[in-house]
Amino acid sequence: MDIEALLTTSGQAALSAAMALGEADPLVAASRLRADGHDPALAAAALTQARLRERAVAKFGERAASMYFTPDGLEQATRPAVAARRAARFAAAGATRIADLCCGIGSDLTAFTEAGLAATGVDLSPGTVAAARLNAPGAEVVCGDVTTFPLDGFDAAFCDPARRAGGRRVFDPSAYSPPWPFLLSLAERIPRTGVKVAPGIGHELVPAGAEAEWVSVGGDVVEAALWFGPFASADRRATLLPSGAALTGSGERRAGTGPLRRWIYDPDGAVVRSHLVAELADLLGANLVDPSIAYLTSDDPVDTPFARRYEVTGVLGFSVKRLRALLAARGVGRLTIKKRGSAVTPEQLRPQLKLRGDREATVFLTRIAGAPSMILSDPPG
Secondary structure, eight states: OOHHHHTSHHHHHHHHHHHHTTTOOHHHHHHHHHHTTOOHHHHHHHHHHHHHHHHHHHHHGGGGGGOOOOHHHHHHOOOHHHHHHHHHHHHHTTOOEEEEETOTTSHHHHHHHHTTOEEEEEESOHHHHHHHHHHOTTSEEEESOTTTOOOTTOSEEEEOOBOEETTEEOOOGGGSBSOHHHHHHHHHHOSSEEEEEOTTOOGGGSOTTOEEEEEEETTEEEEEEEEOGGGOSSSEEEEEETTTEEEEEOSOOOOOBOOOOSEEEEEOHHHHHTTOHHHHHHHHTOEEEETTEEEEEESSOOOOTTEEEEEEEEEEESOHHHHHHHHHHHTEEEEEEEESSOSOOHHHHHHHHOOOSSEEEEEEEEEETTEEEEEEEOSOO
């Protein structure tokens, strides 16, 4: 997609017309633009950009309407809240000039410049570079190979390697681009280094001396990052946004197991991914209900940003018939189904329950001391 073409007078006219069509059928929209006299190739580029902007609203909100995207660039772009926190961390560590390697469409670049850093972005794709220059006008953006880009004069580096190939996500770090050895070598050249990785990265791949951080936004785990040098103040970190609450620890401890008690806690995904459930259990005075399941339970209710708390109102061995009868007796018509350690999916279970009533409840499909179980609760408190 030629972003530069969209910057011409005719390109801007086509883009405005495409944006005005909203969510019209793509074929109808294309015909409409051509009928209005827009060049077919320009109309196609404008419609693609308009659709990308619509998708980008989920990440960028109102900003999306004036930004430029590529399909892969949008998919991998950092959410503004995450980028702002990362930039603040670099600034607090004394960084002044940062190299943003594999800068993509410029989300992190924008945050770096807004935090007062002199930022230079580097990316191999000309289309992506064109988007980054428009989205982050306060930064320098270079089209080139990050593995050969000179880093003299930079006191900080950040790299967000490509984690997609052939339109599909790549989970194996050895398949990242640039390659894994290059990413690990960055910290040897520039101590203030951060590297974005997939949330599913194995703990065994985290280099010794690095801090691994998992970040969730609104309860959804959106990314992980490795932090080196002066950033590595903990082995593992779970960060929750927008609150900024953080939980740290070794990631090697295991919480104790005990009986189900009055309250059950569903830890945030960042806590689970960072292996900090034991640290959370300490804060709550809680134990696991099963040694391999990340649900915690306690006698007393404790407020925490790191988990959602539910009051237990019933527990039974796995039985659809008994659960259906119990929900019917309680008049439950709205049921949230949560699962860990169960082969049953919510999509399989829900039709069998024949829900009717005005009350709301939550059921946990899990194991208690190894036995398939169902824990019924009120909505979260």
